[in-house]
Amino acid sequence: DIQMTQSPSSLSASIGDRVTITCRASQDISNHLAWYQQKPGRVPKLLIYGASTLFSGVPFRFRGSQSGTEFTLTIDSLQPEDVATYYCQKYSVTPRTFGPGTKVEVK
Amino acid sequence: QVQLQQESGPGLVKPSETLSLTCTVSGGSVITGSYYWTWIRQPPGKGLEWLGYIYFDGTTSYTPSLRGRVTISLDVAKNQFSLKLNSVTPADTAVYYCAKDSFGVVTLWGQGSLVTVSP
Numbered sequence: 222d223i224q225m226t227q228s229p230s231s232l233s234a235s236i237g238d239r240v241t242i243t244c245r246a247s248q249d250i251s252n253h254l255a256w257y258q259q260k261p262g263r264v265p266k267l268l269i270y271g272a273s274t275l276f277s278g279v280p281f282r283f284r285g286s287q288s289g290t291e292f293t294l295t296i297d298s299l300q301p302e303d304v305a306t307y308y309c310q311k312y313s314v315t316p317r318t319f320g321p322g323t324k325v326e327v328k
Numbered sequence: 329q330v331q332l333q334q335e336s337g338p339g340l341v342k343p344s345e346t347l348s349l350t351c352t353v354s355g356g357s358v359i360t361g362s363y364y365w366t367w368i369r370q371p372p373g374k375g376l377e378w379l380g381y382i383y384f385d386g387t388t389s390y391t392p393s394l395r396g397r398v399t400i401s402l403d404v405a406k407n408q409f410s411l412k413l414n415s416v417t418p419a420d421t422a423v424y425y426c427a428k429d430s431f432g433v434v435t436l437w438g439q440g441s442l443v444t445v446s447p
Contacts, residue, residue, distance in 0.1 A: 312432030315389040
C-alpha cells in the first residue's frame with residue numbers, strides 16, 4: 222500500500238504568518254491528493270482536491286501545490302479560525318489513506 | 329441537496345461482538361450520482377482512518393487492515409448504507425463517520441457516532 226506522511230506533526234504560528242504543511246506519498250499518486258481541515262470537536266471539511274483545486278467556499282488564503290510525490294498546503298495569512306488539524310488523503314487507488322495529520326495552533 | 333444522517337447506534341459494544349452502524353441518505357438516491365458511500369473512523373485523540381466504501385452499483389473496497397472483519401452494504405429501499413465490524417476489540421473504539429465520496433474525495437460527512445468497545 223502507498224504510505225502517506227506529513228510534516229510537521231504540529232506547529233505554532235502567529236496571526237498573519239504564512240504556514241506550510243507537507244505531505245509525501247511513498248509512490249506516485251499523480252495529483253490525486255486532497256486536504257481536509259478538522260477543527261476541534263468538529264467534522265472534517267474538504268479544502269483542496271486534485272492537489273491544488275480549491276473546494277467551493279474555501280478561503281483563497283488556502284493553497285495547494287505539488288512537486289512529484291511531495292504535496293504542500295499553504296495558508297497565506299494565518300487566521301484565528303484556522304486553528305485545526307489538517308490531513309492529506311490520497312485517492313489514486315484504494316485504500317484512500319489519510320496522512321497522520323498536522324495540528325496548527327496560534328502563538 | 330444530499331444530507332447524511334447517522335443513527336445513534338449502540339454507543340457501547342462488548343469485545344468480540346459486532347459493531348453495526350447505519351447512515352441514511354436524504355435529498356438523493358444511493359444508487360444515482362456515481363458516489364462512493366464511505367465509512368471513516370477516528371479513535372479518540374487520533375487521526376482519520378479510511379475503512380472502505382460501497383459504490384452505487386454495489387462494488388465494495390475495504391482497508392486491508394480490516395479485511396475479513398468489515399462489511400459495508402446498501403439498502404436501496406431505505407436509502408441507507410451500513411457498516412458492520414465484527415470481533416471488535418477496544419482498539420476499535422472510535423468516532424465513526426459515514427461520508428459521501430465524489431470522484432475520490434469526501435465532500436460530505438455524517439455527524440459522527442462514538443462507539444466504545446468495553447466489557
